[in-house]
Amino acid sequence: MPTRLKKAASGEFVRMGIPAQGQHRRAMLDFSIRLVLDDQNLLNCWSLEGGNITEIKCREKHLDTLQRVLRRNLRNELTATKGYAEILANSIDDPTLLEHAxxxxxxxxxxxxxxxxxxxxxxxxxxxxxALPL
Known part of the structure:
Protein backbone atom coordinates (compact mmCIF):
# COMPACT_ATOMS: atom_id res chain seq x y z
CA MET A 1 0.00 0.00 0.00
CA PRO A 2 1.47 3.42 -0.94
CA THR A 3 2.65 5.62 1.94
CA ARG A 4 -0.13 8.19 1.58
CA LEU A 5 -2.80 5.50 1.70
CA LYS A 6 -1.16 4.02 4.80
CA LYS A 7 -1.30 7.42 6.47
CA ALA A 8 -4.95 7.81 5.52
CA ALA A 9 -5.69 4.26 6.72
CA SER A 10 -4.21 5.19 10.12
CA GLY A 11 -6.76 8.01 10.37
CA GLU A 12 -4.52 10.84 9.19
CA PHE A 13 -5.97 13.39 6.76
CA VAL A 14 -3.82 13.26 3.62
CA ARG A 15 -3.67 16.06 1.10
CA MET A 16 -1.44 16.30 -1.95
CA GLY A 17 -0.87 18.39 -5.05
CA ILE A 18 -0.63 16.47 -8.27
CA PRO A 19 0.60 18.02 -11.52
CA ALA A 20 -1.41 16.93 -14.54
CA GLN A 21 -0.78 17.36 -18.26
CA GLY A 22 -3.85 17.88 -20.42
CA GLN A 23 -4.04 18.02 -24.18
CA HIS A 24 -3.49 21.79 -24.29
CA ARG A 25 -2.11 22.83 -20.89
CA ARG A 26 -0.68 21.77 -17.56
CA ALA A 27 -2.74 21.90 -14.39
CA MET A 28 -2.22 21.48 -10.65
CA LEU A 29 -4.80 19.33 -8.93
CA ASP A 30 -5.44 19.20 -5.19
CA PHE A 31 -6.49 15.80 -3.82
CA SER A 32 -7.35 14.69 -0.32
CA ILE A 33 -7.92 11.22 1.09
CA ARG A 34 -9.51 10.24 4.36
CA LEU A 35 -11.22 7.18 5.64
CA VAL A 36 -14.81 7.18 6.80
CA LEU A 37 -15.62 4.99 9.78
CA ASP A 38 -18.94 3.43 10.70
CA ASP A 39 -20.56 3.40 14.15
CA GLN A 40 -18.23 0.59 15.32
CA ASN A 41 -15.12 2.49 14.18
CA LEU A 42 -14.64 0.15 11.25
CA LEU A 43 -13.71 1.29 7.78
CA ASN A 44 -16.87 2.18 5.92
CA CYS A 45 -15.35 3.79 2.83
CA TRP A 46 -12.64 6.08 1.55
CA SER A 47 -13.41 9.74 0.89
CA LEU A 48 -11.51 11.17 -2.07
CA GLU A 49 -11.84 14.82 -3.05
CA GLY A 50 -10.13 16.77 -5.77
CA GLY A 51 -10.09 20.15 -7.40
CA ASN A 52 -8.20 22.25 -9.90
CA ILE A 53 -5.93 24.75 -8.11
CA THR A 54 -3.89 25.81 -11.14
CA GLU A 55 -4.90 29.48 -10.97
CA ILE A 56 -4.17 29.66 -7.24
CA LYS A 57 -0.70 28.15 -7.72
CA CYS A 58 0.04 30.50 -10.64
CA ARG A 59 -1.01 33.49 -8.53
CA GLU A 60 1.16 32.31 -5.61
CA LYS A 61 4.15 31.90 -7.93
CA HIS A 62 3.58 35.36 -9.41
CA LEU A 63 3.30 36.97 -5.95
CA ASP A 64 6.43 35.15 -4.77
CA THR A 65 8.36 36.46 -7.78
CA LEU A 66 7.12 40.01 -7.22
CA GLN A 67 8.04 39.80 -3.54
CA ARG A 68 11.57 38.59 -4.34
CA VAL A 69 12.11 41.33 -6.94
CA LEU A 70 10.78 44.02 -4.59
CA ARG A 71 12.99 42.84 -1.71
CA ARG A 72 16.05 42.69 -3.98
CA ASN A 73 15.45 46.18 -5.39
CA LEU A 74 14.88 47.60 -1.90
CA ARG A 75 18.05 45.94 -0.58
CA ASN A 76 20.08 47.34 -3.49
CA GLU A 77 18.81 50.89 -2.99
CA LEU A 78 19.13 50.73 0.80
CA THR A 79 22.67 49.40 0.58
CA ALA A 80 23.61 52.26 -1.75
CA THR A 81 21.87 54.81 0.50
CA LYS A 82 23.69 53.44 3.54
CA GLY A 83 27.02 53.62 1.69
CA TYR A 84 26.46 57.23 0.65
CA ALA A 85 25.43 58.15 4.21
CA GLU A 86 28.60 56.51 5.57
CA ILE A 87 30.73 58.50 3.11
CA LEU A 88 28.98 61.68 4.26
CA ALA A 89 29.38 60.77 7.94
CA ASN A 90 33.12 60.26 7.46
CA SER A 91 33.59 63.54 5.60
CA ILE A 92 31.60 66.11 7.60
CA ASP A 93 32.41 67.92 10.81
CA ASP A 94 29.08 69.59 11.52
CA PRO A 95 27.53 67.69 14.48
CA THR A 96 23.96 68.25 13.25
CA LEU A 97 24.74 66.93 9.77
CA LEU A 98 26.68 64.02 11.29
CA GLU A 99 23.63 63.15 13.40
CA HIS A 100 21.42 63.19 10.28
CA ALA A 101 23.88 60.98 8.41
CA ALA A 131 -1.56 21.67 2.27
CA LEU A 132 0.29 20.49 -0.81
CA PRO A 133 3.36 18.33 -0.21
CA LEU A 134 4.64 17.20 -3.59
Whole structure:
Protein backbone atom coordinates (compact mmCIF):
# COMPACT_ATOMS: atom_id res chain seq x y z
CA MET A 1 0.00 0.00 0.00
CA PRO A 2 1.47 3.42 -0.94
CA THR A 3 2.65 5.62 1.94
CA ARG A 4 -0.13 8.19 1.58
CA LEU A 5 -2.80 5.50 1.70
CA LYS A 6 -1.16 4.02 4.80
CA LYS A 7 -1.30 7.42 6.47
CA ALA A 8 -4.95 7.81 5.52
CA ALA A 9 -5.69 4.26 6.72
CA SER A 10 -4.21 5.19 10.12
CA GLY A 11 -6.76 8.01 10.37
CA GLU A 12 -4.52 10.84 9.19
CA PHE A 13 -5.97 13.39 6.76
CA VAL A 14 -3.82 13.26 3.62
CA ARG A 15 -3.67 16.06 1.10
CA MET A 16 -1.44 16.30 -1.95
CA GLY A 17 -0.87 18.39 -5.05
CA ILE A 18 -0.63 16.47 -8.27
CA PRO A 19 0.60 18.02 -11.52
CA ALA A 20 -1.41 16.93 -14.54
CA GLN A 21 -0.78 17.36 -18.26
CA GLY A 22 -3.85 17.88 -20.42
CA GLN A 23 -4.04 18.02 -24.18
CA HIS A 24 -3.49 21.79 -24.29
CA ARG A 25 -2.11 22.83 -20.89
CA ARG A 26 -0.68 21.77 -17.56
CA ALA A 27 -2.74 21.90 -14.39
CA MET A 28 -2.22 21.48 -10.65
CA LEU A 29 -4.80 19.33 -8.93
CA ASP A 30 -5.44 19.20 -5.19
CA PHE A 31 -6.49 15.80 -3.82
CA SER A 32 -7.35 14.69 -0.32
CA ILE A 33 -7.92 11.22 1.09
CA ARG A 34 -9.51 10.24 4.36
CA LEU A 35 -11.22 7.18 5.64
CA VAL A 36 -14.81 7.18 6.80
CA LEU A 37 -15.62 4.99 9.78
CA ASP A 38 -18.94 3.43 10.70
CA ASP A 39 -20.56 3.40 14.15
CA GLN A 40 -18.23 0.59 15.32
CA ASN A 41 -15.12 2.49 14.18
CA LEU A 42 -14.64 0.15 11.25
CA LEU A 43 -13.71 1.29 7.78
CA ASN A 44 -16.87 2.18 5.92
CA CYS A 45 -15.35 3.79 2.83
CA TRP A 46 -12.64 6.08 1.55
CA SER A 47 -13.41 9.74 0.89
CA LEU A 48 -11.51 11.17 -2.07
CA GLU A 49 -11.84 14.82 -3.05
CA GLY A 50 -10.13 16.77 -5.77
CA GLY A 51 -10.09 20.15 -7.40
CA ASN A 52 -8.20 22.25 -9.90
CA ILE A 53 -5.93 24.75 -8.11
CA THR A 54 -3.89 25.81 -11.14
CA GLU A 55 -4.90 29.48 -10.97
CA ILE A 56 -4.17 29.66 -7.24
CA LYS A 57 -0.70 28.15 -7.72
CA CYS A 58 0.04 30.50 -10.64
CA ARG A 59 -1.01 33.49 -8.53
CA GLU A 60 1.16 32.31 -5.61
CA LYS A 61 4.15 31.90 -7.93
CA HIS A 62 3.58 35.36 -9.41
CA LEU A 63 3.30 36.97 -5.95
CA ASP A 64 6.43 35.15 -4.77
CA THR A 65 8.36 36.46 -7.78
CA LEU A 66 7.12 40.01 -7.22
CA GLN A 67 8.04 39.80 -3.54
CA ARG A 68 11.57 38.59 -4.34
CA VAL A 69 12.11 41.33 -6.94
CA LEU A 70 10.78 44.02 -4.59
CA ARG A 71 12.99 42.84 -1.71
CA ARG A 72 16.05 42.69 -3.98
CA ASN A 73 15.45 46.18 -5.39
CA LEU A 74 14.88 47.60 -1.90
CA ARG A 75 18.05 45.94 -0.58
CA ASN A 76 20.08 47.34 -3.49
CA GLU A 77 18.81 50.89 -2.99
CA LEU A 78 19.13 50.73 0.80
CA THR A 79 22.67 49.40 0.58
CA ALA A 80 23.61 52.26 -1.75
CA THR A 81 21.87 54.81 0.50
CA LYS A 82 23.69 53.44 3.54
CA GLY A 83 27.02 53.62 1.69
CA TYR A 84 26.46 57.23 0.65
CA ALA A 85 25.43 58.15 4.21
CA GLU A 86 28.60 56.51 5.57
CA ILE A 87 30.73 58.50 3.11
CA LEU A 88 28.98 61.68 4.26
CA ALA A 89 29.38 60.77 7.94
CA ASN A 90 33.12 60.26 7.46
CA SER A 91 33.59 63.54 5.60
CA ILE A 92 31.60 66.11 7.60
CA ASP A 93 32.41 67.92 10.81
CA ASP A 94 29.08 69.59 11.52
CA PRO A 95 27.53 67.69 14.48
CA THR A 96 23.96 68.25 13.25
CA LEU A 97 24.74 66.93 9.77
CA LEU A 98 26.68 64.02 11.29
CA GLU A 99 23.63 63.15 13.40
CA HIS A 100 21.42 63.19 10.28
CA ALA A 101 23.88 60.98 8.41
CA UNK A 102 24.01 58.52 11.31
CA UNK A 103 20.20 58.42 11.47
CA UNK A 104 20.14 57.65 7.75
CA UNK A 105 22.67 54.84 8.25
CA UNK A 106 20.65 53.42 11.15
CA UNK A 107 17.38 53.65 9.19
CA UNK A 108 18.92 51.87 6.20
CA UNK A 109 20.32 49.12 8.47
CA UNK A 110 16.93 48.68 10.16
CA UNK A 111 15.15 48.38 6.82
CA UNK A 112 17.77 45.93 5.50
CA UNK A 113 17.27 43.81 8.63
CA UNK A 114 13.49 44.02 8.19
CA UNK A 115 13.85 42.88 4.56
CA UNK A 116 15.90 39.87 5.69
CA UNK A 117 13.31 39.03 8.36
CA UNK A 118 10.56 39.23 5.74
CA UNK A 119 12.54 36.86 3.48
CA UNK A 120 13.02 34.35 6.30
CA UNK A 121 9.36 34.56 7.29
CA UNK A 122 8.29 34.02 3.69
CA UNK A 123 10.49 30.92 3.45
CA UNK A 124 9.17 29.59 6.76
CA UNK A 125 5.55 30.09 5.76
CA UNK A 126 6.11 28.41 2.41
CA UNK A 127 8.01 25.46 3.89
CA UNK A 128 5.43 24.97 6.67
CA UNK A 129 2.46 24.81 4.29
CA UNK A 130 1.19 21.26 4.83
CA ALA A 131 -1.56 21.67 2.27
CA LEU A 132 0.29 20.49 -0.81
CA PRO A 133 3.36 18.33 -0.21
CA LEU A 134 4.64 17.20 -3.59
Missing amino acids: NKTIKGAEDLLNFSESARQLSQTVQSDDP
